[in-house]
Amino acid sequence: MVLCISLAVVCASPAIAGEPTEAIRKITDKIISIVKDPALQSPEKKGEKDRLIRAAAEEIFDREEMSRRTLARHWRKRTPAEREEFMVLFEDLLQQTYIDRVKGYSGEKVLYEGEKVEGNYALVKVDIMTKQETKIPVLYRLKKKKAGWFVYDLSIEGVSLINNYRTQFNSIIMQSSFKGLIEKLKEKVGKK
Amino acid sequence: MTTSDERKDTEVKRRVSGYGIICFLAFLCLLVLPCGQSEAHGLFQNHSASALLMLPLEDAQMNLHLSELPIVKPTDPDQELKMILRQEMKRIDRRRLVVAMRLGEKLHMLPDAAPTSGEGAVASVGKRGQESASRFEALIKLTAASFEDEKVIEEPEDWDTDVPQVAIADPLEPINRVFFAFNDKLYFWVLRPIAKGYRYAIPEPFRVGFRNMFSNLAMPIRAVNCLLQGKFKGFGRELLRFVVNSTAGFLGFGDAARIGMHLDPQDEDFGQTLGVYGAGPGIYINWPIFGPSSIRDTIGMAGDFFVDPLHYMVSGTRETIAVRGGDKVNRVSLSIGDYESLKKAALDPYVAVRDAYFQYRRAKIEK
Numbered sequence: 001m002v003l004c005i006s007l008a009v010v011c012a013s014p015a016i017a018g019e020p021t022e023a024i025r026k027i028t029d030k031i032i033s034i035v036k037d038p039a040l041q042s043p044e045k046k047g048e049k050d051r052l053i054r055a056a057a058e059e060i061f062d063r064e065e066m067s068r069r070t071l072a073r074h075w076r077k078r079t080p081a082e083r084e085e086f087m088v089l090f091e092d093l094l095q096q097t098y099i100d101r102v103k104g105y106s107g108e109k110v111l112y113e114g115e116k117v118e119g120n121y122a123l124v125k126v127d128i129m130t131k132q133e134t135k136i137p138v139l140y141r142l143k144k145k146k147a148g149w150f151v152y153d154l155s156i157e158g159v160s161l162i163n164n165y166r167t168q169f170n171s172i173i174m175q176s177s178f179k180g181l182i183e184k185l186k187e188k189v190g191k192k
Numbered sequence: 193m194t195t196s197d198e199r200k201d202t203e204v205k206r207r208v209s210g211y212g213i214i215c216f217l218a219f220l221c222l223l224v225l226p227c228g229q230s231e232a233h234g235l236f237q238n239h240s241a242s243a244l245l246m247l248p249l250e251d252a253q254m255n256l257h258l259s260e261l262p263i264v265k266p267t268d269p270d271q272e273l274k275m276i277l278r279q280e281m282k283r284i285d286r287r288r289l290v291v292a293m294r295l296g297e298k299l300h301m302l303p304d305a306a307p308t309s310g311e312g313a314v315a316s317v318g319k320r321g322q323e324s325a326s327r328f329e330a331l332i333k334l335t336a337a338s339f340e341d342e343k344v345i346e347e348p349e350d351w352d353t354d355v356p357q358v359a360i361a362d363p364l365e366p367i368n369r370v371f372f373a374f375n376d377k378l379y380f381w382v383l384r385p386i387a388k389g390y391r392y393a394i395p396e397p398f399r400v401g402f403r404n405m406f407s408n409l410a411m412p413i414r415a416v417n418c419l420l421q422g423k424f425k426g427f428g429r430e431l432l433r434f435v436v437n438s439t440a441g442f443l444g445f446g447d448a449a450r451i452g453m454h455l456d457p458q459d460e461d462f463g464q465t466l467g468v469y470g471a472g473p474g475i476y477i478n479w480p481i482f483g484p485s486s487i488r489d490t491i492g493m494a495g496d497f498f499v500d501p502l503h504y505m506v507s508g509t510r511e512t513i514a515v516r517g518g519d520k521v522n523r524v525s526l527s528i529g530d531y532e533s534l535k536k537a538a539l540d541p542y543v544a545v546r547d548a549y550f551q552y553r554r555a556k557i558e559k
Binding site: 093096097100101104116117118119121122123131132133135139141155157158159160163164165167168169171172181184185188 | 342344345346359396400447450451456526529533536537538539540543544546547548551552554555556
């Protein structure tokens with residue numbers, strides 16, 4: 001009985017899902033197809049595969065909003081040039097982490113559990129079913145811009161990525177300086 | 193009396209005292225914690241939890257966010273009650289409200305508070321009850337699922353402020369960092385190599401099965417904490433899961449209850465129970481071997497220890513280490529790579545783990 005209802009909900013959701021969910025679904029499907037693409041499996045195609053995933057992720061992630069929220073109070077004190085430098089490095093770090101994660105994809109199911117929209121902001125809830133049958137709840141936070149919906153944060157098991165980086169970056173800035181943070185970022189993404 | 197009899201006798205005493213401590217802790221968190229804190233005092237002493245039902249939902253929502261309310265001279269007792277409640281609600285946080293409502297559900301003997309029960313409830317409890325029931329349902333809806341609860345728009349005050357950001361206090365940071373480095377080495381030099389060998393030797397379905405067995409065995413921890421948090425449905429689900437999985441699931445090896453009946457485990461522990469009753473995490477503690485914790489969750493761990501059947505099934509230090517170690521290695525074998533990628537993504541792994549732990553526990557308590 002419960003099974004039937006939940007199946008009905010899962011099957012019915014594509015029809016009733018709103019724009020934010022569709023935006024997430026589009027990119028998720030795209031990335032899964034890149035990862036699974038047999039033509040991209042060989043080691044010499046690694047660079048191209050990474051580039052394709054990177055391009056797909058850029059379509060949905062809002063790097064400025066992410067950077068602003070991560071630096072939070074430190075953002076205001078930075079010059080446009082400093083902000084730009086930070087954004088580029090932070091995006092690299094996120095991409096690196098993200099590519100690392102999605103490459104581990106091995107047939108997990110992605111279940112779209114619902115969305116909430118309030119003005120220009122939206123939440124999309126997704127459950128990832130691992131092969132070991134454990135459910136990993138993921139929550140996307142999106143903001144609407146002229147070009148559509150963009151993700152500015154995601155939480156996995158209640159742990160927000162942006163909050164986590166904010167705490168780390170704040171701690172580094174407080175202990176050294178903004179310059180110190182930039183240096184550490186450069187080191188991390190291998191631009192040094 | 194022979195020595196073995198004496199030993200049995202002390203064994204029984206040990207168990208009895210164990211249960212005594214659980215009961216004591218249960219009482220402590222049911223009575224002392226809510227009353228010990230001044231802001232919850234009024235709610236639990238002066239008004240029954242059912243009084244919360246009189247409050248219009250809109251007000252309840254607003255008061256959780258908005259700050260000041262105009263002081264109005266109360267005209268009738270009902271209004272006075274509302275006003276007191278408004279002030280109370282401003283101060284109590286939502287977690288405690290959930291508990292109060294769950295208790296209220298039982299006190300009022302309302303029919304099942306599931307969103308579908310509106311019609312049935314109406315006929316039996318009359319007009320007053322009708323109001324209460326619908327408000328109650330709405331409140332339950334508001335608080336039941338964490339996703340429903342989630343704010344779509346994060347206020348700038350939530351993140352972009354000059355005040356020190358929401359995080360766990362960490363006055364022991366220097367020593368915590370030492371233990372963090374120790375645990376890091378323990379993982380990379382000992383735990384991971386063992387788990388890798390084990391992973392190579394045992395096929396994954398068996399490892400998942402062993403994990404299920406251990407978690408099935410730990411049912412009392414989740415069930416007891418469901419009860420303590422007033423999650424009576426969760427308690428029932430845990431008992432049902434245990435019966436189904438211990439039989440149809442072959443001693444818990446297979447999670448038949450989840451696959452066949454969609455009964456997910458209720459991930460509750462005593463640290464969360466304390467959190468639900470308003471206890472903050474205190475300070476961050478990174479224990480050697482056990483890893484990230486807090487004052488609250490350490491007390492929680494100690495409390496759960498006495499409800500854990502393993503504690504009574506396995507005696508002797510060596511056996512305990514073997515069994516717990518086996519469980520740990522088995523679990524790690526299923527999640528090799530998680531810690532590695534967290535570390536790879538972090539600029540300061542220690543701060544990353546500390547914050548992830550804080551956020552993770554907070555989300556669990558709100559659920």
